[in-house]
Amino acid sequence: MIWQFALRYFRARKSTSAINIIAWVSVGAIAVGTAALIIVLSVFNGFTGLVKSLYSSFYPTLKVVPATGKTLLLTDSQLKAIAATPGVAYLSRSIEEKAVLRNGNEQTIAVLKGVDSGFTKVAGVQDKIVRGKFDLGRDLGYLAVIGLGIESALGVDVEHSQVPVNVYIPRRDASFNPGMPEQSINNGVIYPAGTFAIQQEFDARYVLVDINFMRTLLDMAPGEISALEIEVEPGASDGKVKRRLQELLGEGVKVQTRMEQNVTVYNVMQTEKWVTYVFLSFILVIAAFNMIGSLSMLVIEKQKDITILKAMGGRNSLIQRIFLSEGLIIAGAGSIIGFTLAVTICLLQQHFGLIKLGGGSFLIDAFPVEMHLQDFVLVSLTILVIGVLASWYPASRAARQEITLKAT
Incomplete structure (x- = not known):
């Protein structure tokens, strides 16, 4: 029932179109952040794999x-x-x-x-x-x-x-x-x-x-x-x-x-990868502010529904879970779009080398790309954490809302 309410609120047309726009802006921001993270991490994986292949030509296992x-x-x-x-x-x-x-x-x-x-x-x-x-x-x-x-x-x-x-x-x-x-x-x-x-x-x-x-x-x-x-x-x-x-x-x-024979090189590459991940994660943090605004406006929009649910015996925890689920739907929709976009771009780069390396002194012509499952898991967990944190305040606010039934 919780997810049914959350999906209905996500798909329903709002009385104020700005709420719909902000919600989809949140989805778009998460999608862009997700795609950027996967693509950049995949490029780092590609360069790491290239370096490993070069080192394997000279260094033993x-x-x-x-x-x-x-x-x-x-x-x-x-x-x-x-x-x-x-x-x-x-x-x-x-x-x-x-x-x-x-x-x-x-x-x-x-x-x-x-x-x-x-x-x-x-x-x-x-x-x-x-x-x-x-x-x-x-x-x-x-x-x-x-x-x-x-x-x-x-x-x-x-x-x-x-x-x-x-x-x-x-x-x-x-x-x-x-x-x-x-x-x-x-x-x-x-x-x-x-x-x-x-x-x-x-x-x-x-x-x-x-x-x-x-x-x-x-x-x-x-x-x-x-x-x-x-x-x-x-x-x-x-x-x-x-x-x-x-x-x-x-x-x-x-x-x-x-790796131990070339520990400095591998450590530098891993450090660069994680620093890049942290900085690109700020795109998702910015998207979280959009989510907070969108959910806060949705709480105001659905005051009557919240009042009715409480009057029917709905607990504060139920109301809170509904709006938390709403936030996770926004984050999930953005992540699915972002993953799809990232996989498409990475596959095109692997097969056609769309983005070339500048100059002519490189061993390869285009940016190398390798997609790893652990990167998708990491980004998914990051989106989950950010989605829950961004949804927590509006959901808690909705749960604390007082019943204001008026006689007609």
């Missing part, structure tokens, strides 16, 4: 790193135990160190990452090659795959000439001697064979080489590595596999998920 220091030592038996852990699909050992690269008169500082043959199973750099080929062979000398920024800084041409690039790395546990600096530095030669382009963070920083080249250059012991990179099986839980590996290897190492 899980990474085992030393808890302290720069290297860890894993025996063959430990590697076999890790490979046999449920959920683990592939392993790849890596050694990283900063180095100075020199090609003729050009030089730059880069991070040399030595990887083994399993690297292509845990990362996707081989799919991001823009020139040359992914080859770290060592038949005629150690080959390398370099980032696009490194290629530009060194002025090398990986497609038309194999120019040797000199590598200089400080010796481990060696003090620097100004008189004979060469005694404090190990050097080697690599031949760039391919160039990858993922994003500037990787392109201007990393050079991939064979792990044996790095082990020789750094005088590292067999089995000594900087990190162990792991790809999990499809459908396996990253968190569960992480916990199993942490229990297996103990406190001497840290097992990091892809």
Whole structure:
């Protein structure tokens, strides 16, 4: 009965047309706020998904790193135990160190990452090659795959000439001697064979080489590595596999998920998303003021109905619930319209890329969009809370109204 009264009041023609207009303005404001929230949150989801896909090309699903220091030592038996852990699909050992690269008169500082043959199973750099080929062979000398920024800084041409690039790395546990600096530095030669382009963070920083080249250059012991990179099986839980590996290897190492490897980037993106959500929610707050005005005028309009209901034995709680329901109908109608509008716009953007990104240096042409169910739930709860709060005062006022029956 409560919802019947509320629907009747919402649809009925009022004696003053301004009440109808304000009610529909409230519906429209909620619809616009709802659509804006869903669309913006979906765009943030799209950019987050894009960043994750780019990072997955270089960073593994899980990474085992030393808890302290720069290297860890894993025996063959430990590697076999890790490979046999449920959920683990592939392993790849890596050694990283900063180095100075020199090609003729050009030089730059880069991070040399030595990887083994399993690297292509845990990362996707081989799919991001823009020139040359992914080859770290060592038949005629150690080959390398370099980032696009490194290629530009060194002025090398990986497609038309194999120019040797000199590598200089400080010796481990060696003090620097100004008189004979060469005694404090190990050097080697690599031949760039391919160039990858993922994003500037990787392109201007990393050079991939064979792990044996790095082990020789750094005088590292067999089995000594900087990190162990792991790809999990499809459908396996990253968190569960992480916990199993942490229990297996103990406190001497840290097992990091892809998010933990890039925690700053993900935290910034999540913070931006929630700040945007808070600011856009003010659109719904403004719509709530329209609801308060609309319901207050409706209470005045329906004074006679309220009096009759009370005279027939209706309690104050009944009257209050009727007008609370009226407010929820206004909020619900606006949210349904807003959701429909947002889904339509997001689908059009996904299929046709209506809104383009400015400039021509982006990896994609149009704004990426991903709709997540949790965003719809969050916005629905936000509208519910705002709708109840906005309806509470007019509904309470209607419930407190005194019976004023007049004799005729």
